[in-house]
């Protein structure tokens with residue numbers, strides 16, 4: 001089975017073709033980072049319009065590069081949510097229309113299921129069951145994954161997502177959008193021991209997270225050391241970045257260990273943009289080894305949004321017999337636990 005995947009939920013246009021026999025044949029991504037940078041965040045209407053401009057050229061490019069003719073395809077998968085409504089509409093309408101025109105089945109994919117399954121595109125894929133830590137710009141969740149679509153929420157952030165907290169802390173340090181990776185780079189020059197930031201909700205049982213207090217703590221520290229230009233000196237900024245990153249990573253690691261113990265599973269899958277974070281990866285690997293658990297990630301470029309994860313998730317769902325109707329429906333808010341687990 002060969003599936004074309006389309007991702008347009010936020011600010012990246014992603015297209016990929018996955019083949020069950022040959023694996024990932026090709027993928028292409030257009031990031032709108034430069035477009036939104038001057039506004040310090042994603043402007044939804046600009047995002048939608050740019051998806052309109054970029055999507056079909058990317059589809060053509062991936063089809064050509066992988067030497068795929070429409071008749072070689074067995075289905076089209078598109079992200080139907082969660083995400084920005086206008087951005088989702090572009091990918092969903094295009095995916096649905098191409099499928100109709102080419103006489104192919106279409107399937108609506110949940111963006112977070114795409115993230116969750118992305119590590120399965122790697123050479124050493126994880127197998128069910130496992131605990132998944134989804135850490136992205138909009139989500140921080142621990143999920144008990146028993147099979148395709150069989151997801152139980154173990155815990156989640158009660159306020160900001162981890163990626164969102166990274167982006168906001170980065171803004172306080174005057175780093176450009178998107179701040180997460182920039183803050184992580186700055187943290188490498190900092191002394192992680194100069195400041196100790198709180199580890200929210202780790203002193204009580206449970207698997208929920210809260211990152212908004214950490215954000216306030218960061219702001220207070222920035223203000224405390226601010227000079228005439230409103231920012232602390234360079235070294236202090238780096239030290240704050242390091243303290244912030246330590247606190248987020250430590251909090252995530254503590255909860256992952258707990259989740260592994262509670263679930264009884266021996267595998268942790270980490271996905272979403274923040275799973276690209278180097279410190280998070282090294283810490284999780286060493287601390288989970290102590291629990292006898294293995295840790296799996298997507299390759300770096302598939303941590304953040306991409307078409308490959310949508311092609312792959314869509315392929316599994318098409319194989320399981322799922323089809324979406326002719327009406328184009330998107331769900332800007334769509335809890336992943338509502339997905340059908342009877343497929344696996």
Ligand code: ATP
Pocket residue numbers: 010082083111115135136137138139162163164166167178179180181184272273274275276277278303304305
């Ligand atoms: P969602 O998937 O929840 O809808 P999203 O699609 O916007 O949200 P992703 O594209 O998965 O999120 O990830 C983007 C987030 O990951 C941003 O918040 C970004 O700052 C963060 N991020 C990316 N790389 C790193 C890194 N190295 N360290 C920390 N955060 C990072």
Ligand code: MG
Pocket residue numbers: 010011012304305
């Ligand atoms: Mg993005």
Ligand code: FE
Pocket residue numbers: 111115136137272273304305
């Ligand atoms: Fe995402």
